[in-house]
Amino acid sequence: MDTLMSLADGFAIALTWHNLMLALLGCFLGTIMGALPGLGPSNGVAILIPLAFTLGLGATPSLILLTSVYYGAMYGGRISSILLNIPGDEPAMMTCLDGYPMAKKGMAGQALSLSGVASFVGAFFATWGLIFLAPQLVKIALLFGPAEYFALFALAFMTLGGVSSTNQAKSAFAAALGLGLAMIGVDTQTGVPRFTFGEVHLYDGLDFLVAIVGLFALSEVFIFLEHRHGNADGNAEKIRVGRLTPPLSMLKETTPTMARSTVLGFLAGVLPGAGASLGSFISYSFEKRLVDKDGKTFGKGDPRGVAAPEAGNNAAAGGALVPMLALGVPGSGTTAVLLAVLLSLNITPGPLLFSQNPDVVWGLIAALFIANIMLLAMNIPMIGLFTRVLMVPPRILMPIVAMVSFVGIYGISGSSFDLLVMIGFGVMGWVLRKLDVPLVPIILGTLLGNSMENNLRRAISIDNGDWFTLIDSPLSITLWLIAIIGFILPLIIGRKVKAKMHGPRDEEGSIAD
Amino acid sequence: MSDRIFGVVGLLIAIGFAFAALAIEESFLSDAVGPKAFPLIIAAVLGLSSISIALKPDASPTWPDLGRFVEIVAAVVVMVLYAELLPVIGFVFATALAATYLTWRLGSGPIASVLTGLGTSVGIYAVFHLVLGLSLARGPLGF
CATH class of the missing domain: 1.10.287 (Helix Hairpins)
Incomplete structure (x- = not known):
């Protein structure tokens, strides 16, 4: 009952005109960003953080805006998958497999609205899952001391590699690189400068927002420049939408699919290191194995093949918020970016968030429900508008992305130095993407580096310099075991799954959800 | 390799x-x-x-040829110039120039690029400065 009361309070916070307008704006922008190939949820949210920040929005309104963008992008990704056979973002990859064949059969409108409904179902029930699971996780997390936290951070990094890259060594490299970047600046405990090389600008450390926007948004601009990919992928003749409502029989047929995929997607989202891409992948392959054993209909425009990945990826998007809010350890790229939002608003996520800032948590959860309903309402009638957005050529869009990134970062600090650092990160992001090094562990490293180190030092100081304190409690031993299994398991069985999952994606290794 | x-x-x-x-x-x-x-x-x-x-190296990625590579280096140079010139010549001019360059290199015609660049710059200025009140770099002319 407590939970429901808190939720009601959350709605009281979220249901102001100001917040509703922000949610609406976020949903709209998010859908567009999700739909446009090249702009996914992580860069969409990344570009908007500095803006929300410089506009002086409070904690709850900024979170409402940015999570609406997050959910919106999850909805939007399917549009170009279905109409153009090009995933708008990585989680929407699996939707191409059956969505595009459906569109070719002249059922594009039905595929779009069905996937809209599936997205709604996935996200709606995942939000309920978040409400009930997060407080349970908080109860466990309250038992954590510094040693357990250190193990938990290690677990996050070690399991992240399992899905985010095809090469475990490269994820480890990325994580270490991110952690190393976080070390720059004055050491918080002893006050000595580290890795600053006498540069005064570096004493405060690198602003992780600068790193995020550079790595995600600017590197995308370089990728487009490299290929001189300036024209829109869509053209007006190719896109014929047709009937916009799914027949009732189709909804009925796909209901069990949606239910199963929601559960699977949610679980995939909660797991550390796995994001929405894995959610949609698991849902699709499970559904295929279950209802289409001989491979007759899947891949040829089966509505269930559209509903499964969409319900799965949206459920995973909700599930990924569970560890982010309850433990402060994000499991996917976009939730890492959302963690950056919280940190830059001076809110530390984790178990204490629920007791110290209940307004933020429950306002956010209420906002998720509101955004979800808005998205469903927006997506079916406005599909025509969104398909037209797909025709904006990247040669116009990409400069806007670059310029808005510069505006946002300049707005925070007003210094050219930060802009130069951002360009540096953009170049680094481009090179690393060429080399198939995942960017998400880098971001996670810069975000969590300092608190990981603080926990390590606190744990050892408490025990008078005894390093074995790190593996001193059953809880931390369990966490280390999961971490080690999570790191080794993908080495053994992961290759096959990953090869399948990464098969249809573009070679640049786009950013995981 | x-x-x-x-x-x-x-x-x-x-x-x-x-x-x-x-x-x-x-x-x-x-x-x-x-x-x-x-x-x-x-x-x-x-x-x-x-x-x-x-x-244990993976297969090599396809690196861009020299021309494309120069393209990226040039874009980086333009962005660095942009960052340095922003406080000097003001947001609107700097942004118009940088956006024009990027649009042009992504394949627009010269006139279309200039128009897009100007539109991007003035558009961002209008939305972010005039409507939302974000402080942007000021040039000698006040914008």
């Missing part, structure tokens, strides 16, 4: 990082762990993963 070079470069970075970590001056008031230990652990992970990348 790319991965072997990458691994070697990574290893050099790790060694450099470790040296920089050893050079950290410890203050006399230090905790049990000190400011050096964690950076050294990171350097070790960085080094080990670099060695592993160099020993």
